[in-house]
Amino acid sequence: MQIQLNVNGHPRQVDVEADAPLLWVIRDELNLTGTKFGCGVGACGACTVHVNGKPVRSCVLPVSAVVDTQVTTIEGIGTEALSAVQAAWILHQVPQCGYCQSGVIMAVSALLASNPTPTEEELGAVITNICRCGTYTRMRAAVSSLAANGARK
Amino acid sequence: MISRRRVLLGGAAAAGTLIVGYALWPSGRIRRADRLAAKTGERFLAYWIKIADDDIVTVVIPHCDMGTGIFTALLQMAAEELGADWDKTRAETAPPDPLFANGALVEGFALGQAGMTRDSVPAFLQGSVFAAGNRLAQFMDIQVTGGSSAVRTTGVYGVRIAAAAAREMLIAAAADRLKAPLKAFHSEGSRVIHKPSGQSFRFGELAAAASRYSPSSHPALKPRSEYTLVGKAIPRIDIPAKVNGATQYGIDVQVPGMQYAAIKISPIVGGKLISVNEASIAGNPGIEKIIKLDDAVIVVADRFWRAQRAAEALKTVFGDAGNAAVSSDSIREQQLKALNQDSIKHEFSLGKGAKALQNQAAIERLYQVPYLAHAAMEPVNATALRKADGTLEVWAGSQDGLGARAFCAKTAGLHLEQVIFHLMPSGGAFGRRLPGLWNFLAYAVQAAMALPGTPVKLIFTREQDLRHDYYRPNVSSRFKATLNADGTPAAWVNEYTTDNGSNAEAHIVYEVPNQAYGAVKVATPVPVGPWRSVEFSWHGFFVESFIDELAHEAKADPLEYRRALLRHKPRHLAALELAATKAGWGAPLAPARARGIAMVECFGTIVVHVAEVEVSDDGALKVHRITSAVDCGLAVNPDGFKAQIEGAIVFGLSAALYGEITLSKGAVEQQNFPNYPVVRLKDCPAIEVHIIESDAPFGGGGEPGTPPVAPAVTNAIFAAAGIRIRELPINKHALKRGA
Numbered sequence: 001m002q003i004q005l006n007v008n009g010h011p012r013q014v015d016v017e018a019d020a021p022l023l024w025v026i027r028d029e030l031n032l033t034g035t036k037f038g039c040g041v042g043a044c045g046a047c048t049v050h051v052n053g054k055p056v057r058s059c060v061l062p063v064s065a066v067v068d069t070q071v072t073t074i075e076g077i078g079t080e081a082l083s084a085v086q087a088a089w090i091l092h093q094v095p096q097c098g099y100c101q102s103g104v105i106m107a108v109s110a111l112l113a114s115n116p117t118p119t120e121e122e123l124g125a126v127i128t129n130i131c132r133c134g135t136y137t138r139m140r141a142a143v144s145s146l147a148a149n150g151a152r153k
Numbered sequence: 154m155i156s157r158r159r160v161l162l163g164g165a166a167a168a169g170t171l172i173v174g175y176a177l178w179p180s181g182r183i184r185r186a187d188r189l190a191a192k193t194g195e196r197f198l199a200y201w202i203k204i205a206d207d208d209i210v211t212v213v214i215p216h217c218d219m220g221t222g223i224f225t226a227l228l229q230m231a232a233e234e235l236g237a238d239w240d241k242t243r244a245e246t247a248p249p250d251p252l253f254a255n256g257a258l259v260e261g262f263a264l265g266q267a268g269m270t271r272d273s274v275p276a277f278l279q280g281s282v283f284a285a286g287n288r289l290a291q292f293m294d295i296q297v298t299g300g301s302s303a304v305r306t307t308g309v310y311g312v313r314i315a316a317a318a319a320r321e322m323l324i325a326a327a328a329d330r331l332k333a334p335l336k337a338f339h340s341e342g343s344r345v346i347h348k349p350s351g352q353s354f355r356f357g358e359l360a361a362a363a364s365r366y367s368p369s370s371h372p373a374l375k376p377r378s379e380y381t382l383v384g385k386a387i388p389r390i391d392i393p394a395k396v397n398g399a400t401q402y403g404i405d406v407q408v409p410g411m412q413y414a415a416i417k418i419s420p421i422v423g424g425k426l427i428s429v430n431e432a433s434i435a436g437n438p439g440i441e442k443i444i445k446l447d448d449a450v451i452v453v454a455d456r457f458w459r460a461q462r463a464a465e466a467l468k469t470v471f472g473d474a475g476n477a478a479v480s481s482d483s484i485r486e487q488q489l490k491a492l493n494q495d496s497i498k499h500e501f502s503l504g505k506g507a508k509a510l511q512n513q514a515a516i517e518r519l520y521q522v523p524y525l526a527h528a529a530m531e532p533v534n535a536t537a538l539r540k541a542d543g544t545l546e547v548w549a550g551s552q553d554g555l556g557a558r559a560f561c562a563k564t565a566g567l568h569l570e571q572v573i574f575h576l577m578p579s580g581g582a583f584g585r586r587l588p589g590l591w592n593f594l595a596y597a598v599q600a601a602m603a604l605p606g607t608p609v610k611l612i613f614t615r616e617q618d619l620r621h622d623y624y625r626p627n628v629s630s631r632f633k634a635t636l637n638a639d640g641t642p643a644a645w646v647n648e649y650t651t652d653n654g655s656n657a658e659a660h661i662v663y664e665v666p667n668q669a670y671g672a673v674k675v676a677t678p679v680p681v682g683p684w685r686s687v688e689f690s691w692h693g694f695f696v697e698s699f700i701d702e703l704a705h706e707a708k709a710d711p712l713e714y715r716r717a718l719l720r721h722k723p724r725h726l727a728a729l730e731l732a733a734t735k736a737g738w739g740a741p742l743a744p745a746r747a748r749g750i751a752m753v754e755c756f757g758t759i760v761v762h763v764a765e766v767e768v769s770d771d772g773a774l775k776v777h778r779i780t781s782a783v784d785c786g787l788a789v790n791p792d793g794f795k796a797q798i799e800g801a802i803v804f805g806l807s808a809a810l811y812g813e814i815t816l817s818k819g820a821v822e823q824q825n826f827p828n829y830p831v832v833r834l835k836d837c838p839a840i841e842v843h844i845i846e847s848d849a850p851f852g853g854g855g856e857p858g859t860p861p862v863a864p865a866v867t868n869a870i871f872a873a874a875g876i877r878i879r880e881l882p883i884n885k886h887a888l889k890r891g892a
Contacts, residue, residue, distance in 0.1 A: 033398070
């Protein structure tokens with residue numbers, strides 16, 4: 001069926017089943033490959049995108065659920081200049097293989113938008129993405145530098 | 154991987170040949186490299202080093218990017234020797250062509266095996282330009298990324314020497330222009346400078362003339378004291394493209410007309426495909442083809458989710474290959490039976506060996522580790538296209554681009570020249586993409602061969618990736634020891650199970666007068682393979698647990714006990730000392746908290762971890778902190794090196810706390826992350842890594858941080874709660890105090 005989407009501020013139309021996973025629609029219909037497949041069961045967070053600014057795991061979300069919403073992928077943030085989260089990720093040299101980081105950056109960006117100064121406990125409770133390279137301590141340092149900036153503003 | 158490396162080293166040793174090569178090419182090969190990998194306005198000066206008219210130095214790296222930062226480190230080593238301006242350097246992945254086979258890697262391992270360094274190679278052998286290392290690497294189709302080897306072999310024996318040779322060629326070209334002696338020149342900031350006159354030339358101005366000289370096989374290398382780039386924490390060059398989704402991994406490849414494949418492999422190890430009920434997915438949309446293979450069935454569809462859903466719904470019958478009774482428990486029973494034989498041969502002994510135990514009551518302990526999956530974040534995948542002219546094109550992440558190309562050719566029944574292989578960055582690997590572990594390449598090539606003219610992207614689902622891995626082996630290891638009156642060990646006897654032979658990794662660094670080691674092979678049908686730190690991942694846990702138990706028996710402090718056995722090992726002592734000091738060893742802790750220490754030397758690097766854990770009254774375990782001291786000689790990029798140790802700690806901690814692949818009725822039981830848990834942010838301890846600079850040769854970075862994690866944590870649990878964990882993972886055990 002024809003489905004109207006709004007992805008990264010642009011209207012897009014795709015012709016897929018209503019229950020096609022949003023992840024694969026984003027990757028293979030819209031050719032936005034920054035969003036990753038990690039587990040297919042919503043357990044690892046590699047596929048995290050924003051729907052109306054809220055983080056969702058797109059591998060378990062049917063595409064029909066995002067009609068009339070604003071979907072944002074990693075390609076839709078920091079388009080003019082790097083976002084603060086992306087810049088902090090570079091400053092703290094967070095990524096190793098980098099595969100999980102699109103999802104992590106989307107999850108962290110959404111968290112900081114609603115809570116600019118998360119405690120370490122809040123961060124751990126909300127950011128449940130898996131990084132097999134083990135970059136967690138650097139994620140923490142990067143978020144804590146952003147939180148310090150947020151607190152000063 | 155393991156067997157191939159053995160063959161190669163065994164062959165060299167058997168022939169009595171000393172392998173000496175400096176990864177430098179004669180001019181004919183350089184011109185071939187130009188045709189293969191140089192763009193307009195650039196040319197190769199030596200193996201791996203290109204210089205362009207606009208001064209840009211490009212290092213062509215015979216490795217894959219799987220996240221360890223080696224492209225940056227190798228570029229630093231090259232730029233250092235060249236005297237290049239860092240901002241004018243680039244790194245490129247080497248084409249998977251025999252011309253770029255990694256001779257330096259082979260040479261590094263061969264010299265290491267012979268206990269030699271480059272400096273100890275006799276001068277008369279240093280001139281061979283087309284060296285045995287290169288010839289062997291080509292013969293073996295090697296471009297491996299593994300063994301924590303990029304810096305200590307490719308960098309040390311290849312890239313930095315090629316770069317130094319290129320610098321000499323640039324200087325020769327400048328000297329010729331000014332008709333001045335060579336020694337009046339030096340290079341800096343991508344210029345060659347004539348000191349007496351102050352005249353200088355850009356690299357780009359000299360490159361064409363410089364390329365007409367032959368690279369020296371033994372150029373002068375910069376002394377460490379003059380390094381300005383090596384040893385500096387330069388930001389990694391790959392990271393900017395990894396924060397905006399720009400890096401294209403194998404799974405991201407898009408080829409016009411591409412179809413998607415999902416696979417169903419025999420759930421029982423070794424099982425063959427008996428039948429497929431194609432009618433069971435007759436109503437599924439988008440199905441292009443159902444491909445029946447020996448032990449699997451592949452469904453090709455126009456979209457991945459359609460292929461995946463059809464593969465899951467497809468009714469299939471697989472045989473059990475006689476493995477229906479195989480389970481993790483049955484394998485453990487086999488291992489214990491094997492270890493209980495009296496006839497285990499000791500392949501290595503010191504002093505009186507096992508005889509030293511005779512007529513004495515020995516302290517005896519048994520340790521066990523389970524199978525583990527690699528579970529890299531990017532599930533294994535490959536894209537392949539059989540073209541109308543009969544050739545094959547493949548896109549995939551692999552820890553050996555050239556080897557993968559040769560493997561695809563062999564799978565397709567083609568010659569190497571008939572296969573184009575695009576080596577893509579890997580979303581993690583940890584050993585999963587090494588030679589010998591290439592089921593994903595084999596299946597993708599077979600799918601492409603069945604669909605000529607159609608590019609096919611085969612993606613393993615997480616379930617397939619986890620259930621059809623080549624696992625870190627399940628190992629049992631028994632120790633017997635006797636103590637002297639002062640509590641130090643008099644005899645140390647270790648017998649362990651193995652999948653493929655004896656392991657030098659079991660041998661201890663501690664001073665014990667009588668030692669004996671024996672391996673007993675236990676054959677199982679379970680596919681196994683190298684997993685970050687390989688044999689050290691189990692022997693590190695065994696040895697560092699047992700030494701801790703001996704310290705306890707001797708009523709000694711675990712740190713002091715180790716120190717007493719390392720009196721002639723100053724680097725090990727310094728690492729122990731630094732880790733202990735930084736961790737506050739001996740300082741009082743909150744109730745229910747304690748520290749544990751462990752040390753493993755591997756891949757040329759010594760790592761000591763001190764774990765600080767808390768075991769609460771209800772048995773809950775929290776790992777609060779890991780303090781690490783690392784002696785890797787000199788870290789080319791200290792921040793990148795620290796990141797590797799941090800990551801290796803988290804990787805080792807996932808395995809120690811929860812990692813376990815089990816088999817039941819011949820099949821792997823775990824399905825996906827919900828029942829193969831790994832450490833997440835909230836469980837990740839604070840990690841501090843302290844690097845010790847020593848004058849030792851460069852050590853490896855990717856793997857050495859993993860082995861000491863599990864024993865540091867279990868030793869800390871013992872100190873906190875008096876519970877000794879001898880079988881991993883830790884979450885199998887109740888941690889109630891006094892339990």
